Amino acid sequence: MSLSTDLTIGFSRELELPPSHEPGNETLANIKAHLDIVLLALESLTGLGSEAILEAASTLDLQNLISDRVSLWRLRQANPQRQSASGRKTIDVTEARALVLIVGYLAQEHQGQIRRAVSLLEQMTLQNKDPHRAALLGDYLDRFSNTYTERMKTNGTGDIQQLNHLALKLLVDLLFYSSPQGARRLWLALFDLAAWS
Amino acid sequence: MFTLERRFHFPSCSLIVRAQRSLLTFWRRSAWDSSLLWEIRFSSPIPETEPGVLKGDTRQIQQLHQMVNHYLTTTLLAQPTTDIPLLGNVTKVLKAQSPPTLSLRGLLAHELHCGSLTSSQPQLLLTATQLADLALALDTYAQAQAEQALWKNTSSMPWRPIALGSSFLVIAAIATGLYWQRSRSLTPVLSTAPAIDAQPRPEQAVIPPPPIAAPSPQPTPQLPDALAKLGKLNPPGSVTVPGRPQPPNTSNVGIRSSANRANSKPSQSQQAVTPSTSTTSEEEFVAVAPPAPQVPPLPPLGASDSIESPLTASAEGTNNLDVPEELFADASAHSPRNTPRSPANATVPEFPPTLPQVQEVQQYFAQRSPTGSLPAAGVKYRLTIGADGALVRLRPLDTASTESLSFLAMPRLGEPFVSSLDNYRQAEIQLHIEAGGQVTTHLKKVQ
Numbered sequence: 001m002s003l004s005t006d007l008t009i010g011f012s013r014e015l016e017l018p019p020s021h022e023p024g025n026e027t028l029a030n031i032k033a034h035l036d037i038v039l040l041a042l043e044s045l046t047g048l049g050s051e052a053i054l055e056a057a058s059t060l061d062l063q064n065l066i067s068d069r070v071s072l073w074r075l076r077q078a079n080p081q082r083q084s085a086s087g088r089k090t091i092d093v094t095e096a097r098a099l100v101l102i103v104g105y106l107a108q109e110h111q112g113q114i115r116r117a118v119s120l121l122e123q124m125t126l127q128n129k130d131p132h133r134a135a136l137l138g139d140y141l142d143r144f145s146n147t148y149t150e151r152m153k154t155n156g157t158g159d160i161q162q163l164n165h166l167a168l169k170l171l172v173d174l175l176f177y178s179s180p181q182g183a184r185r186l187w188l189a190l191f192d193l194a195a196w197s
Numbered sequence: 198m199f200t201l202e203r204r205f206h207f208p209s210c211s212l213i214v215r216a217q218r219s220l221l222t223f224w225r226r227s228a229w230d231s232s233l234l235w236e237i238r239f240s241s242p243i244p245e246t247e248p249g250v251l252k253g254d255t256r257q258i259q260q261l262h263q264m265v266n267h268y269l270t271t272t273l274l275a276q277p278t279t280d281i282p283l284l285g286n287v288t289k290v291l292k293a294q295s296p297p298t299l300s301l302r303g304l305l306a307h308e309l310h311c312g313s314l315t316s317s318q319p320q321l322l323l324t325a326t327q328l329a330d331l332a333l334a335l336d337t338y339a340q341a342q343a344e345q346a347l348w349k350n351t352s353s354m355p356w357r358p359i360a361l362g363s364s365f366l367v368i369a370a371i372a373t374g375l376y377w378q379r380s381r382s383l384t385p386v387l388s389t390a391p392a393i394d395a396q397p398r399p400e401q402a403v404i405p406p407p408p409i410a411a412p413s414p415q416p417t418p419q420l421p422d423a424l425a426k427l428g429k430l431n432p433p434g435s436v437t438v439p440g441r442p443q444p445p446n447t448s449n450v451g452i453r454s455s456a457n458r459a460n461s462k463p464s465q466s467q468q469a470v471t472p473s474t475s476t477t478s479e480e481e482f483v484a485v486a487p488p489a490p491q492v493p494p495l496p497p498l499g500a501s502d503s504i505e506s507p508l509t510a511s512a513e514g515t516n517n518l519d520v521p522e523e524l525f526a527d528a529s530a531h532s533p534r535n536t537p538r539s540p541a542n543a544t545v546p547e548f549p550p551t552l553p554q555v556q557e558v559q560q561y562f563a564q565r566s567p568t569g570s571l572p573a574a575g576v577k578y579r580l581t582i583g584a585d586g587a588l589v590r591l592r593p594l595d596t597a598s599t600e601s602l603s604f605l606a607m608p609r610l611g612e613p614f615v616s617s618l619d620n621y622r623q624a625e626i627q628l629h630i631e632a633g634g635q636v637t638t639h640l641k642k643v644q
Contacts, residue, residue, distance in 0.1 A: 185269055
């Protein structure tokens, strides 16, 4: 059985709504925002674009939700932190679930690169070195900061240190999302995260 | 007792699961799980810390799995992104229901309090990659356990046929024991007929062979006096008896035994079957080994050398020899194998023939080095030498040899440059001059 088939069966079976977690509008807004920046981190590290996301959606049989670039763009624009976001699209649980599946699938596909980056980060941290000095991490941090600044409302969060820290946190999170149970972990964490926020 | 072992390897840790089984509980899967022991070894720990080892039983691995999952989803991944430093002091301790517990020491460091787990240290400091591998190991174990696939691959392990075989032997032994007991319980019934049982059965009765009587001296008959006084008659003339056909020469041929003949040397006629009208009992015949066949003595070892090979015969019959190249040694190294060993071949031309001209051609060209550079593969020619030792024909064997002909001091046609041939009209010699100047010659053909 191929990896994609495994993932399709596994993901669709596992990602049910957690009990007593009927998300409200605010929770959904936070979920939208978090999923968007997780995808942003993944794009910044691996260089994948919307084409790869659409392919993943096709593999996971999510074409009815994300069929083309426009629908993907509209889905991601639902992030309230986006500069161009004006509440034109509200994400629902089904769409959030689709994005979680796509993040888990893509993270698992790029698990080697994610693991290399995290191992490198651990080494640099233990040696008290700036992560920027490692090419892989430096490129990732720069791309993430640039894209984030370009797409998101900063609202005073444009501090480069904070952006770097956010990027590194998302990088470590991606390591856990890249496991076979990663999508499920992201799905469960989203609700806690939304509640925390 | 058998110990089943399953290993799961991950980049920074290994999970080893063991279960002890006995023949009685072999087929009960629940018994496998209850006796399960596991061990996690971290292979790449943070420097300045010792390699961590965790051990426990079934309940503890389930507990650890739940705790790690809970920690990841509710503590690490659900943390606000800017609250956690990369490395720092303990900022949040998970209030787990029971040990073990994990506590956050930053994005990249997690402290595992082993609690009730058997561990090399009470606390293990795990990196993010180690924690990810630990979570993956526990997920893999849980999935295998849920799908009842933990010991699936062990069905092909070599111990399984042994276990099956042992089980079969035990069952067979029990069945044999039961059968033996049952047969013993029937023994008193059989013992009610002691008279029959005590007598030897006809087929079991052993008839001893009759003793062989020792030969006794025959009494000499005494003639009555009246007869003894009569004159002796001459015996009649001899009658020609037709020749008796020789018996087939097979083994185990019986001959008549006699005490008087036992020490005498048996003749050929005595070794034949000689049935007597008065002595036909089996006791008078004994088996003897067949006489050794009369084999003519082997010729001496050297005689085999006198057998001529077809090649030698053809050398005798014809004067035209086309000789395979591999049969010839270099002119500079003649093997003694090529020299005749039999006096019978002394008058025959040697095969392969040893011509001194081969050596002379080699010396001729060895003394005259080429005036130009030869190709790397060297040059090859076929020289035909006449009976007077003159060059009759020169044939380059490839294009490079043709082009390099001007660099060589070839003898002129018709002018003798080697000694004359004794027994042949012509000889073809192959000449090979290597780029380094080494000259090799082979005899190819004689006429």
